[in-house]
Amino acid sequence: MTASDLEICNDTATALLGWYDAHARKLPWRAPPGAPPTEPYRVWLSEVMLQQTTVAAVKSYFEKFTSAWPTVMDLAAADEAEVMAAWAGLGYYARARNLIACAREVAGRGGVFPDSEEGLRALPGLGAYTAAAVAAIAFGRRAVVVDANVERVVARLFAVEAALPAARGEIRALADRITPDERAGDFAQGMMDLGATVCTARAPKCLICPLAGSCAGRASGAPERFPVKAAKAARPERKGRAFWIERDERVWLVRRPGKGMLGGMRALPDDGWSARSDGSGAAPLGCAWRAAGQVSHGFTHFSLVLSVSRARLDDGDPPGAGEWWDIARIAEAGLPTLFARAAARVTGGGE
DNA sequence: CATACGTGGAC
């Protein structure tokens, strides 16, 4: 990098930090600019919750988790089923499984998080982004923090023509160039705030952007063209069935296998639908089923039309392993949204 | 490098 390049990068960091000082969003897990950092537990918890998830969706979950489990030691000692149920509705449930595993690993270290990016990266559920974010935000380490916001801001700033995901390496190298040695945590959060509120995916607000003066994307006249993205595959539509089995004001719930779709979560019994294929259509019991409606649900890589059937089982064994759950307390079962919607078809609650 | 993995909001 030439001396003049270096100057441009320093100016970028300075402008971004100045903007952050004045415009930082106030968030429950965030220390104000310049203040002592939030404790590592809260930074880590928020970062895991925020993976592929909007700030608005995370807020209530963050409050719920920090109230129930104020420290990483509390979370490590928590009942797994309670943690999974508390996560219900937030999606990407592998995060919750990894959250528990990570808390227990940290508890084994006396409740102390590693303070280096490399040490953090070795923990379950912490990839390149989260390890860098926690190192920078909680420990003030210089780390190159690249999430979707930073990718977009950097791709526009430098008018990166290569398409994602192949452009990841190039964008990361550019992000490295503009990351300052000091205040790396504020810089990272400032870049993310800028991406979330100014340099937005659609209709970027270049007129109020602190980096507009040096932005190649803006100079090109079409900043919204960046980052260039590869075309996505079409998502198939699958059909499946779910079964509401009722006895004495209770419903039969199962727990899904630890891995795969909705892994580890409570659920209604179903007919084995998956991203790869429709369900078998077969009911788990030979009894009088009544149709209770349909739920259309979009997942990331496929969409599902789920037909809900109900039956009363007054005597005899319910199918497989599971538990009878009080219908009046169905909201506390921690059903993922798909099954919560299916249950609502029967109970009339929610939708 | 590609794929599996949730959900809700914006347009």
Added chain:
DNA sequence: TGTCCAAGTAT
């Protein structure tokens, strides 16, 4: 209404 998108990680 359908499509895109969001503070990604694991395999």
